[in-house]
Structure formats: C-alpha cells, structure tokens
Amino acid sequence: MAPVHNSEDSPALALGPCTLEGRFVRLEPLRRKHAKGMFEATKSLDWQWFLSPLRTKEAVNRRIAEGLRAERRDEAYAFAVKLRKDGRIIGSTSYLNVVSKHKRSEIGSTWYSQEMWGTVVNPECKYLLLKHAFEDWGAVRVQLVTDTNNTHSQRAILKLGAKLEGRMRNHGLRPDGSIRDALLYSIVPREWPEAKRILEVRITKFGD
Numbered sequence: 001m002a003p004v005h006n007s008e009d010s011p012a013l014a015l016g017p018c019t020l021e022g023r024f025v026r027l028e029p030l031r032r033k034h035a036k037g038m039f040e041a042t043k044s045l046d047w048q049w050f051l052s053p054l055r056t057k058e059a060v061n062r063r064i065a066e067g068l069r070a071e072r073r074d075e076a077y078a079f080a081v082k083l084r085k086d087g088r089i090i091g092s093t094s095y096l097n098v099v100s101k102h103k104r105s106e107i108g109s110t111w112y113s114q115e116m117w118g119t120v121v122n123p124e125c126k127y128l129l130l131k132h133a134f135e136d137w138g139a140v141r142v143q144l145v146t147d148t149n150n151t152h153s154q155r156a157i158l159k160l161g162a163k164l165e166g167r168m169r170n171h172g173l174r175p176d177g178s179i180r181d182a183l184l185y186s187i188v189p190r191e192w193p194e195a196k197r198i199l200e201v202r203i204t205k206f207g208d
Contacts, residue, residue, distance in 0.1 A: 015095055015105060015137045016077030020128040021084070023207060024120045027128055030067050030078035030092060035060050037089030038080060044114040053175050054111075067094070074100055081112065081125055090116050093125055095133070097143075104141040105133060117152075120206035126160050127199040134192045143186040147174070157185050159202075161195030 017029035028034070035057070042054045054060050067078035078094040091112035098105045107129050112121055133139040144162055146153040158164075162185035171182035187195055 013137065014074070015098055015100065015133065017071060018077075018132065020079070020132055022124045022128050023203065024084055025124050025128070026082045026084050027079040027093070027125065028082060029071075030064055030080050030094075032061075032064055034080040034089060035064060038064075038092060041089050041091055041113045042111075045111060050111070050175065052109075063092075074098060078109065081121065083121075090121065093129065095129065103137065103139050104143070105139060106143045106145065107133075108145055120203055122156055123159075123199050123202045123206070127196070127203060130160075130187065130192065130199075131196065134189060139189070141186055141188055143184060145171070145182050145184055148181040148183055154183060159198075160187070161191060161198050162187050163191070 019029065020027040030038075038054070039057050039060045042060065052059075052063065054063060064078075067076065070076035071078070075098055076094055076096045077098070079092060080089050081091040081093060082089055091110070093110040094108060096106040096108045107126065110122075110125070116122075130142060133142050143165075144157050144160075145168070146157060148167065165184045165186055168182045168184055170179050172180045174180050
C-alpha cells in the first residue's frame with residue numbers, strides 16, 4: 001500500500017503543497033473550490049476543543065484564505081480530506097509550524113465529520129502525512145498538540161506511536177473563553193519505522 005505523492009507544483013525538497021493519496025483517502029491542497037464541501041462536513045461537530053472553530057461559511061472561507069497565505073510563506077500546508085470511493089470531503093488536516101531550515105513540523109488543525117470517527121480515515125491520513133514528512137522531506141521531528149480535556153484526540157495520538165513530551169500551560173483560549181492547557185507529543189525519525197508498521201497494520205485491518 002504505497003501512497004501517491006503528487007508534487008508537480010512543489011519546489012524541490014519542499015514539504016508542500018502536494019497531493020497525498022492512499023487506499024481510502026486522498027489529501028488535496030486546500031483551495032477555495034473546497035469551501036462548499038468543507039462547510040457541509042463541519043455540521044456534525046461542536047468544536048468545543050478547537051481554537052478556531054468552523055461553524056459558518058465565513059469561518060471556512062477565512063480558514064482557506066489564511067491557509068493560502070501561510071502556504072506562500074512556507075509556514076503551513078492545509079489539506080482537504082476526501083474519501084476516494086465517492087470524492088466527498090469529510091474533513092481537513094494540516095502541516096503547521098513548518099520550519100524547513102530545521103526540518104520540523106506539526107500535524108494539526110485536524111477534524112473529520114463525526115461519522116468518520118473510529119474508521120480508517122484518521123490512521124490513513126496520519127500515515128500519509130508522516131510518511132511524506134519523514135521519507136520524502138527528511139523531517140527530524142513531527143509534533144502533535146491537543147487540548148488537555150480532549151481525551152478522544154489524546155487516545156488517537158498515542159495510537160500513532162507518538163511520545164508525550166509534556167504539558168503546555170495557557171496554550172490558548174477555547175471558543176467559550178476558558179484558558180486551555182495543551183499536551184505536546186512528537187515522533188522522531190528513529191521512532192517512525194515502528195509507528196509506520198503499527199499504522200500499516202491498522203489500515204490493513206480496516207481494509208480486510
């Protein structure tokens with residue numbers, strides 16, 4: 001099961017923009033053409049743990065515009081997540097806080113419509129993103145961050161093989177105005193082969 005990495009529009013050795021395609025999902029660089037599908041996919045979520053919730057069409061359009069600006073600065077690369085079987089947009093994910101000089105990045109701003117929770121979608125998206133970062137780009141560190149109260153996300157991150165590094169106090173403000181602490185996880189190159197193996201086993205089980 002080899003992902004398709006389409007980097008025709010990408011500078012040499014850049015992390016993005018690129019298209020990543022697996023068995024079940026396709027990650028496309030997030031563009032304005034995705035806005036309608038993105039908004040439809042947001043409707044099943046309550047966004048309580050997100051620093052920038054996408055509850056309106058305007059919020060979705062703003063997210064896409066911000067992503068395009070960050071992409072031009074080589075700071076972040078956002079993706080629309082599509083199901084390969086029908087082309088439907090079911091979420092989004094991103095490379096964030098990209099520091100190309102030091103080959104480090106974060107995977108975040110990840111969300112999927114609730115019907116996709118517990119399916120192959122998150123394991124395969126993370127597999128594609130991590131594989132591209134480590135094997136194509138040469139990442140020396142990929143980190144993931146989540147709210148201390150978001151136990152669903154914490155379990156999902158640990159299942160990737162990421163290591164908990166610590167707690168970041170007062171990391172941001174939740175939509176309700178409360179102060180959020182966050183947990184910081186990371187994967188480094190020596191840990192990627194085992195994380196890759198675990199993800200491939202999980203994806204194969206879903207396929208079977």
